[in-house]
Amino acid sequence: MSLALISADREAAAAVDPSDLISFDSLLSTEELALRNRVRTFVREDIKPNIAKWYEEARFPLEIVPELAKLGLLGMHLKGYGCAGGTAVEYGLAAAELEAGDSGIRTFVSVQGSLAMSAISKHGSEEQKQEWLPPMAAGEAIGCFGLTEPTAGSDPSAMTTFARRDGRDWVLNGTKRWIGLANVAHVAVIWAQTDTGVRGFVVPTGTPGFTATPIEPKLSMRASVQCEISLENLRLPAEAVLPNVAGLKGPFSCLNEARYGIAWGTMGAARDAFEDALAYSKERLQFGRPLAGYQLTQQKLVNMALEINKGFLLALHLGRLKDAGKLQPHQISVGKLNNCREAIDICREARTILGGNGITLEHSPLRHANNLESVRTYEGTDEIHTLILGQKLTGVGAFR
Ligand code: TGC
Numbered sequence: 214m215s216l217a218l219i220s221a222d223r224e225a226a227a228a229v230d231p232s233d234l235i236s237f238d239s240l241l242s243t244e245e246l247a248l249r250n251r252v253r254t255f256v257r258e259d260i261k262p263n264i265a266k267w268y269e270e271a272r273f274p275l276e277i278v279p280e281l282a283k284l285g286l287l288g289m290h291l292k293g294y295g296c297a298g299g300t301a302v303e304y305g306l307a308a309a310e311l312e313a314g315d316s317g318i319r320t321f322v323s324v325q326g327s328l329a330m331s332a333i334s335k336h337g338s339e340e341q342k343q344e345w346l347p348p349m350a351a352g353e354a355i356g357c358f359g360l361t362e363p364t365a366g367s368d369p370s371a372m373t374t375f376a377r378r379d380g381r382d383w384v385l386n387g388t389k390r391w392i393g394l395a396n397v398a399h400v401a402v403i404w405a406q407t408d409t410g411v412r413g414f415v416v417p418t419g420t421p422g423f424t425a426t427p428i429e430p431k432l433s434m435r436a437s438v439q440c441e442i443s444l445e446n447l448r449l450p451a452e453a454v455l456p457n458v459a460g461l462k463g464p465f466s467c468l469n470e471a472r473y474g475i476a477w478g479t480m481g482a483a484r485d486a487f488e489d490a491l492a493y494s495k496e497r498l499q500f501g502r503p504l505a506g507y508q509l510t511q512q513k514l515v516n517m518a519l520e521i522n523k524g525f526l527l528a529l530h531l532g533r534l535k536d537a538g539k540l541q542p543h544q545i546s547v548g549k550l551n552n553c554r555e556a557i558d559i560c561r562e563a564r565t566i567l568g569g570n571g572i573t574l575e576h577s578p579l580r581h582a583n584n585l586e587s588v589r590t591y592e593g594t595d596e597i598h599t600l601i602l603g604q605k606l607t608g609v610g611a612f613r
Contacts, residue, residue, distance in 0.1 A: 232487050232521045240529060241306070248303050252310035255284060260314030265574040267436040271429065273317060274436070275397060282352030286311070286322050288330040290470070294346035296330070301473065301535035305528055308474040309481030316584035317437030319478040324393040325349060327470035329356025332402040332413055335466055336458040341415050345400055357398040357418075357425075359389035359442055360464045366391075367597050368612075369404070369411075369461060374444060376405040376414060381451040383407075383414065385422070385444045391591065395425035395440035402455075403444065404464050413455035413463050422447030433587045469545055472592050476531055476548025479556035479588060480524040486578035487517045490563035493576070497568075504566060513562050520555040527551060543605040550598035553589040557582055 230238070238246060259277060267274050281287055285297035290304040299307075304326075312319035330349050333341050333356075348354035365371040374387025385405055395401060401416045401423070416423060425440040455463065491514055494505040504510045531548045534540040560582035564571035571579055589595055597612075604610045 230484070231491060232484050232518045234518055235522050235526070237522065237525055237529075241302075245300075245302055245306060248299070249306040249310060251284060252286070252307045253313075255280065256310050256314040256318075260311075260318055264315050264318075264436060264577075264580075267317075268315070268580055269435070269574060271431065271435045273321060273394065273397070273438050277318070278321075278352040278355070281322060282350065286326070287352055288326040288334070288346065288350045290326065291330060291334050291346070291350075294334070294342055295350040296334075296346065297350075300532075301540075302529065302532035304474060305477035305532045308478040309484070309525075309528070311481065312478035313481035313485040315436050316478065316482060316581070316588050317434050319474070319481070320393055320434065320437050320588075323471045323474050323478070324358055325356055327474055328358035328467050329398075329400065329402050331467045331470045332358065332455065332463070333415065336413060336455040336463055337415065338452070338456050340452065341455070345415065349400075354399040355394055355397055357392050357395040357401045357440075357442075358464075358467065359392050359395070359401050359403040360468075361389060361391050361591075363388055363390045363441075367594060369464065372404065372406060372411070374403070374405040376407045376412060376449075376454075378408070379448070383449045383451070383453060385414065385416075385447040385449065387444050389442040389444070391428070391439050392425070392442050393437060393439055395442050396427050396438055398425070401442065402467075403442075410460050411463065412459055414449055414453050415455065416444075416447065416449065416453065420447055420449065433583045435583075465542075468592055469542055472545045472549040473531060473535060473540070475588060475592060476524075476545070476552045477528040479552040479585060480521060480528055482581040482585060483517070483521050483524065483552075483556035483559040486560040486563035486581045487514070487521060489577045490514070490517075490566040493570070494566050510566060513566060517559045517562055520559055524552045524555055543601055546593070546598040546601040549593060550595055550602065553585060554595060557585040557589060560585060 286307055288296040289299040292298040308319050311322055333345050349356055360369050362372050376383045376385045398418050401418055403414045403416050404411055422445045424443045427438050427440050494510050495503050497504045527548055531544060560578045563578035567576050600611050
């Protein structure tokens with residue numbers, strides 16, 4: 214690629230990113246910028262014009278799945294089996310762009326790739342990988358991840374879903390809750406207690422005894438669907454178990470992947486809210502001049518931009534550590550906790566600049582803030598990540 218083209222690429226990217234005060238893009242490679250810009254263009258052209266409608270209709274737009282697959286975003290950080298084999302940083306950059314569109318869109322990619330595909334890729338048999346990963350990467354099969362239960366959220370060790378052996382078969386009974394896209398999924402990775410501890414199972418959702426019911430109405434993540442799954446005497450062959458992991462480290466190893474993506478994604482939502490408020494502040498006149506010309510508005514915008522810049526730097530640092538194979542779980546908690554917390558504050562502050570117009574679906578900040586209520590709750594609440602970090606700092610666990 215010619216130097217002129219590289220520089221044009223960088224300029225094009227910077228030109229559409231008014232929150233970037235620190236030349237963040239100079240930290241990215243040409244390939245990373247190109248990938249980021251491809252996803253940004255997709256979100257600008259295919260998500261943003263439609264998101265208010267999908268949000269109002271409370272539906273996940275299944276029609277975008279082929280395009281997400283074409284962009285290589287489904288299981289993009291996995292290697293082989295039709296997956297794109299991207300880096301952690303590339304995955305993070307994509308997550309940020311998708312969540313600038315809506316948390317529901319990023320969540321789909323995250324549940325599909327970081328949770329369901331990742332579980333099969335990390336812990337599955339060769340047959341399970343061959344059967345599920347290629348169609349999932351191609352968007353022909355959708356996956357979900359069943360860990361949380363009605364009475365076991367922050368503490369998955371309290372799960373009561375049980376898989377008992379019946380000859381060579383397994384028979385599952387129990388209830389899972391808050392499971393993204395379970396009603397449209399073709400396959401569910403279900404975690405269940407067994408006589409020998411927690412195991413994962415690959416469950417085709419057409420198996421008799423599997424029912425997924427959307428939880429509604431919701432005030433958050435409306436362009437996504439979360440379900441309650443009922444498992445009633447659901448019979449599986451011996452080969453359905455994930456053979457290569459036993460215990461809670463199985464699901465937690467997948468949550469590491471998804472939590473990492475959230476550290477990036479939330480900053481995408483924050484950036485989009487900031488950009489909406491910035492643009493509005495330049496146009497909206499009050500007391501005879503644009504809101505942007507008032508010191509209180511500028512202070513809000515500057516504080517938002519500072520946190521966005523810091524949040525992206527943190528996410529990038531975590532991504533570089535991950536690509537070097539050095540990222541530790543507590544460091545993911547730093548990113549998940551900090552960036553969710555800051556993003557929700559930024560989106561709420563952005564809404565104040567929009568005044569009354571900020572409560573309509575014409576503007577993104579309140580939609581993002583509402584979504585982020587879910588994002589700060591799933592895959593480890595603020596409280597859980599605080600305690601993970603508290604334990605790291607003090608050496609004392611305070612969960613129980
Ligand atoms: P603990 O005794 O600490 O650990 C049990 C085993 O797991 C290992 N482990 C990890 N392994 C890899 N990565 C991590 N981050 C790990 N954390 C723990 C640990 O070494 C141990 O292994 P071993 O070999 O000794 O057995 O477990 P604990 O029960 O004390 O739990 C601690 C705590 C509170 C941190 C954990 O329970 C936790 O993270 N809770 C939060 C649960 C959570 O995030 N749930 C999210 C559910 S999934 C979801 O929300 C999907 S949303 C997307 C959608 O479907 O829409």
